[in-house]
Structure formats: C-alpha cells, structure tokens
C-alpha cells in the first residue's frame with residue numbers, strides 16, 4: 263500500500279475512533295463508513311492483508327456499536343455479521359451482537375453468540391450475559407414471571423426485567439371486527455396470555471391525574487411518539503413489515519390474517535419477501551387505531567404513584583378487539599404490556615379487553631366508543647339497546663344523571679329487574695351499567711341504613727358484575743371493604759384472592775399479593 267494511502271486510512275481511523283470515544287455517534291458512523299469503504303476497496307484490490315482486515319473488523323464492530331446506540335439495530339447486526347466474517351471469534355463483536363440480540367429479545371440467538379464468545383477462554387467476562395439469556399429464554403417459553411420481590415419492596419428499585427411471551431393464542435378472523443386474538447387452549451383466569459415490549463413509548467410526568475396534562479402537553483407527547491415510531495420503523499424492516507399488518511381502521515374485514523409466529527422476536531421474514539414501505543398517512547392511521555395509553559381504567563400501571571402517563575404501541579396486543587364484557591386485562595410494567603385472562607377462557611374463545619370503562623351505562627359507553635371509531639355490537643350492548651329504550655329504565659338513568667340518591671336508584675333498578683324478569687348475565691349487564699349507584703350505596707352508612715334490607719348484598723352484586731365484566735379493581739376494592747366490615751364473616755379471604763388474581767394476574771405470590779392489594783387498592 264502506498265504510504266500516502268496508508269496515511270489517509272490511518273487519519274480516518276483515528277478521527278472515527280476519537281468521535282466514537284466522544285460518543286458522537288452520527289459523526290463517528292460517518293467517519294467509520296468512509297474508512298470501511300476505502301478499506302474494503304483496498305482489500306479487494308490487494309493480496310490478503312491481515313493488518314488491514316483486522317482494522318476493518320474493528321471499524322465494523324465500532325460502527326455496529328454506534329448504530330446500536332442510535333437504536334439502528336438492523337444495520338448494526340449487519341455490521342456485526344460482516345465483522346464476524348472477517349474474524350469469527352472477535353470478542354468485542356460477539357459481545358456487541360449478543361447485546362443487540364438481547365435488546366431485540368432474541369434470547370436463543372444471543373445465547374449462541376455469548377457461547378461462541380466463551381470458546382476463546384472468556385467465560386468469566388461473558389458468564390453474566392449467559393445467565394441472563396438463559397433465564398430470559400426460560401421465562402419467555404414458560405411465562406412463569408414472578409414480580410413478588412419487586413412488589414413486596416413497594417416497587418422500589420429497577421422495574422424487573424420481563425421477557426417476550428406468547429401464550430396459547432392465535433390470530434383469526436373475528437365476528438367482532440376484522441381479525442382478533444383467540445385462545446387455542448383453555449386458559450384459567452389470572453393466567454398470562456401475552457407479555458410484550460412496546461416498539462415505542464412516550465411518557466410525561468403528571469402531578470395529579472391525566473386531566474392535569476394540558477392539551478398542548480398531550481399534543482406534544484403524541485407528536486414525539488409519532489416521530490419516535492416513524493424513526494424506528496424507518497430503521498427496522500422487520501418492525502415495518504409487522505406494523506404494516508395492523509389495522510388502519512378501513513376495510514378491516516379484508517385484511518390478511520397473519521400467523522402469530524411472525525410476532526415472536528426470533529422470527530425473521532422469509533428471504534425474498536417484498537420489502538414494504540409504510541407511508542406517513544397509513545402509519546398515522548395505524549397509530550390512531552392501535553396505540554394504547556397507560557391511564558385507561560381497564561389498565562393498571564404497576565408502579566407506586568401514578569405520576570407518569572404514557573402512550574405506546576405494542577404489536578400483537580393490537581389484534582385484541584374490544585368488548586363491554588371483556589375476558590382479559592392489561593397491566594403496564596415498565597415498557598412491557600402484560601395481558602392476562604380476567605375470566606376462564608375456553609379454547610377457541612376470542613380474547614377481548616375493554617378499550618374504555620365497562621362499568622358505566624350504554625350511553626356513556628357509546629360516547630367513549632366514538633373516540634375509538636367503533637360501533638360496539640356485543641351481546642351486552644345489543645341487550646341494553648333494547649332495555650334502555652324502556653321508559654322505566656330510562657327514568658332510572660335520568661334519575662341517576664340528575665343526582666338522585668344511589669340507594670334509591672339501586673332499589674328502583676332491582677325492582678324493575680324483578681318485574682321485567684331479567685336474569686343471569688343480563689342482570690349483571692345492567693348492574694355493571696349502574697355500578698356508580700351500587701358503589702355509592704354500599705359505601706355510605708346512611709344509605710345502607712335506609713336501603714340495605716331492600717337491596718341485594720354487595721357480595722351478590724359483585725359476583726353478578728364479575729360474571730360479565732371479569733375481575734375489576736373497583737369490584738375488588740368493594741369486596742375488601744366488605745371483608746373488613748364483616749371481619750371475615752360473609753366475604754371470605756379466598757374470594758378476595760381469587761378476584762385479585764383476575765385483576766392482577768398470576769405474576770405475584772400470595773404474600774406479595776397482600777402488599778399489592780394494600781398499595782394499589784387499599785386506602
């Protein structure tokens with residue numbers, strides 16, 4: 263190599279390394295790219311040159327690291343693979359690749375990478391990663407998450423590391439709308455259905471509730487979120503391909519039904535698959551239809567103090583349709599969304615959660631469903647559509663709106679239920695719709711003195727509402743209050759724990775569940 267060329271390469275390499283050390287990622291990527299191009303050209307025109315080949319390997323490895331800092335994992339992995347073609351045992355590249363694969367929740371591939379890294383006698387420096395991969399892979403397969411320690415410590419410390427997990431579900435055509443997620447086996451209440459990390463999230467700190475977040479702040483948050491998703495999608499063809507399969511709110515019934523396996527982090531699109539682009543308009547439609555917020559009543563944020571409000575996009579949960587009688591709930595743990603059954607599900611049954619509060623009346627639910635652009639035709643909505651057209655029920659609803667005392671509303675409603683011979687689940691639908699009145703009554707001593715003997719007990723009402731909407735934290739709270747009042751008499755502790763499983767899922771052991779109940783439900 264001419265001395266002049268060597269000088270140029272040397273200078274480029276030093277510049278790139280300096281920028282890399284200063285953590286100026288974009289500039290270092292640019293400098294390394296220049297170096298890599300020159301180096302590659304040189305190597306293709308000269309005899310094998312070990313020194314140059316080694317420099318190229320290091321440059322590719324450093325560019326991979328810089329790219330991964332900018333979350334450009336796809337290109338970073340390509341750099342790692344290129345570097346490993348030059349030196350299959352290059353430790354720094356193996357570690358870099360392994361860490362990227364871990365970030366992408368590709369535990370088995372990461373494990374393979376770290377194992378290769380141990381072959382050159384680096385077992386000690388890699389052992390921590392090996393253990394982490396093994397335990398995450400096991401968690402991902404079994405779904406046996408246990409957040410007991412974190413919960414028992416009052417959510418102090420880092421949010422525990424979760425892993426991607428897809429339970430016994432598949433995507434199928436749904437009678438509700440378009441595609442939906444369906445159980446392939448019986449799933450017990452409380453069992454996990456999905457655990458998955460947001461492809462992007464944006465959070466704001468709020469002092470009170472979400473209502474304290476100004477419209478401007480919400481808009482800014484939404485804009486940042488869209489920018490983040492757009493940037494990420496631009497960098498990652500796999501995510502682009504998966505996002506492209508989500509509904510954008512039109513022609514849902516004609517959209518393809520993807521195989522659930524595509525959403526496993528280890529799955530890579532088949533070779534030769536046409537590269538898809540996502541245009542801004544379609545992406546906005548997709549985000550509008552599928553993004554979830556952390557504040558929904560149907561969701562619980564497992565963290566002490568709800569001082570954070572976030573919006574995010576989770577891919578596979580985007581196939582879950584809404585129902586006013588949901589059978590699943592979602593919890594937010596860090597950037598992970600944990601979906602569990604809130605009722606027992608039969609194989610073949612569609613998994614649904616509530617996009618908005620199911621413990622309110624038909625008209626309120628209709629109002630809220632407009633924001634989601636849906637016109638819900640579930641059994642409950644159809645039944646209530648008929649019942650709410652009856653004069654007697656409308657009068658009770660109007661009474662409640664005008665501030666009639668809760669006990670009076672409950673008494674009148676129960677009388678009408680008897681008169682109209684409403685039974686079973688249908689009774690539960692209406693009680694869920696008038697939940698506010700029931701809850702007010704059971705909680706007020708005066709109301710209970712006046713109406714207590716003439717209305718069903720809180721336990722009976724909680725049972726009948728749970729039967730239709732599944733476990734809910736407000737029902738659980740009322741049940742706990744009844745348990746306290748009756749000092750274990752009527753409401754049994756086991757019943758409270760059963761409902762707690764439906765509300766929070768089986769992610770904590772019994773002792774930690776007590777703490778969780780105190781922190782999230784208790785006063």
Ligand SMILES: C[S@@+](CC[C@H](N)C(=O)[O-])C[C@H]1O[C@@H](n2cnc3c(N)ncnc32)[C@H](O)[C@@H]1O
Nearest residue numbers: 439440441509551580581582583584636637638
């Ligand atoms: C998050 S996606 C759910 C999956 C969607 N069905 C699909 O095929 O991709 C939300 C969209 O599903 C439809 N949807 C969900 N629940 C519904 C319901 N109860 N009634 C009518 N449409 C519903 C609406 O079009 C809504 O915009």
